Amino acid sequence: MNFTGFRKLIIASLLIAPTVAMAQKNDSEPLNNIHNRQHKDLLADQRNIRKEINLIDSLTFARKLQQEAEAYPAIELYGDDWNNEWVNPYNKTMAQMPDSFSINVSNYCMPVPGHKTSDYGYRARYRRMHKGVDLALHVGDTVRAAFSGKVRITKYEARGYGYYVLLRHSNGLETIYGHLSKILVRPNQIVKVGEPIALGGNTGRSTGPHLHFETRFLGMSINPNEIFDFVNQVPHTDTYVFHTHKENSSVKQAMAKGNNGTKYVTYKIRKGDTLSSIAIRHRTTITQLCRINHISKSTKIKPGQILKIK
Numbered sequence: 001m002n003f004t005g006f007r008k009l010i011i012a013s014l015l016i017a018p019t020v021a022m023a024q025k026n027d028s029e030p031l032n033n034i035h036n037r038q039h040k041d042l043l044a045d046q047r048n049i050r051k052e053i054n055l056i057d058s059l060t061f062a063r064k065l066q067q068e069a070e071a072y073p074a075i076e077l078y079g080d081d082w083n084n085e086w087v088n089p090y091n092k093t094m095a096q097m098p099d100s101f102s103i104n105v106s107n108y109c110m111p112v113p114g115h116k117t118s119d120y121g122y123r124a125r126y127r128r129m130h131k132g133v134d135l136a137l138h139v140g141d142t143v144r145a146a147f148s149g150k151v152r153i154t155k156y157e158a159r160g161y162g163y164y165v166l167l168r169h170s171n172g173l174e175t176i177y178g179h180l181s182k183i184l185v186r187p188n189q190i191v192k193v194g195e196p197i198a199l200g201g202n203t204g205r206s207t208g209p210h211l212h213f214e215t216r217f218l219g220m221s222i223n224p225n226e227i228f229d230f231v232n233q234v235p236h237t238d239t240y241v242f243h244t245h246k247e248n249s250s251v252k253q254a255m256a257k258g259n260n261g262t263k264y265v266t267y268k269i270r271k272g273d274t275l276s277s278i279a280i281r282h283r284t285t286i287t288q289l290c291r292i293n294h295i296s297k298s299t300k301i302k303p304g305q306i307l308k309i310k
Contacts, residue, residue: 070148070150073150073168073170074168077098077172077218078168082152083152083153084152084188086153087166088216088219090219091219097218097220098242098244099243099244100241100243100244101172101242102239102242103172103217103227103240103241104238104239105147105171105173105237105239106238106239107147108147108228109145109146111144111145111177111211111213112137112141112200114136114137114141114211115231116133116134116135116230117134118210119134119225120133120221120223120225129221131216132178132214132224133224134210134211134213135211136210137200138200139199139200139201140181140199140201142196142199143197143199143200144195145194145195146169146175146193147170147171147175148169148191148193149168149170149190150168150189150191151167151185151189151197152166152167152168152174153187154166154183154185154187156203156204159205160178161176161205162180162202162204163179163181163182163198163201163203164176164177164178164179164180164204165180167197172217173215173216173217173222174217175213175216177198177211178212178213179200179203180199180201181198181199181200181201181202181203183197184198184199185198215227217242220244222242226240229266229268231267234268236266237306266306267282267306267307268304268306269301269303269307273301275301284309289307289309292309293307293308
């Protein structure tokens with residue numbers, strides 16, 4: 001007897017049996033049930049496809065908005081005013097300026113880590129406003145973009161800024177970096193926050209190596225001390241609110257009094273700080289802290305709160 005042939009016959013029957021059973025089952029299922037099931041499967045597939053298309057469309061739209069914001073920073077404020085020659089080409093009157101405007105300064109980078117060597121305010125010796133702060137550095141130190149933005153000006157001004165860069169940012173600010181030794185960017189270039197834009201120097205009207213750093217809004221200078229705590233290298237708050245009349249009056253008062261534009265160093269309270277530890281760190285007294293901040297020794301201080309120091 002041919003066992004090999006018999007064994008092949010048994011295996012073939014075992015393989016064919018389930019297929020036949022399934023075919024019989026399908027034959028017994030009503031056609032309308034089969035069509036309903038196929039219809040549901042098609043609808044389910046269509047719903048998934050719609051979700052994928054909507055997601056792709058949303059991502060594409062968001063990417064396009066991001067690209068437009070980078071190419072035309074703060075266009076809702078500045079419109080078509082894009083000038084590669086003048087620091088303040090806007091010539092806006094007080095009536096044309098917004099009464100107030102919220103500026104997001106949370107995503108920032110200090111242009112250099114140096115301490116202040118000269119402050120914002122009127123300089124009686126030169127009979128002019130010093131519209132920024134000077135920050136210590138060495139010639140060749142890296143200068144970084146304070147916020148993401150677009151380069152509006154790179155120029156040399158022998159009797160002023162020396163080599164300087166002006167950036168416009170999507171938050172509405174414009175920042176100026178002066179007395180540079182080398183410029184690393186070009187006009188109309190898009191830069192990210194913290195990206196190197198220049199090397200520090202001593203060019204232009206300068207008596208020693210430092211960075212002249214300005215913050216402006218629609219051409220009007222803002223005291224950088226109002227935005228940044230240069231001692232702790234952080235913004236005072238995530239959002240700075242610009243007030244046209246307040247900023248204008250601050251400049252006039254500084255010019256009238258001939259002061260340096262700021263009376264106090266500020267400190268942002270951290271977790272674990274006490275009035276005593278803050279006083280010791282800044283070489284002052286608790287009594288002095290309480291006096292200038294109009295608080296008592298028993299006042300509870302909280303992380304994130306800003307204290308005037310001296």
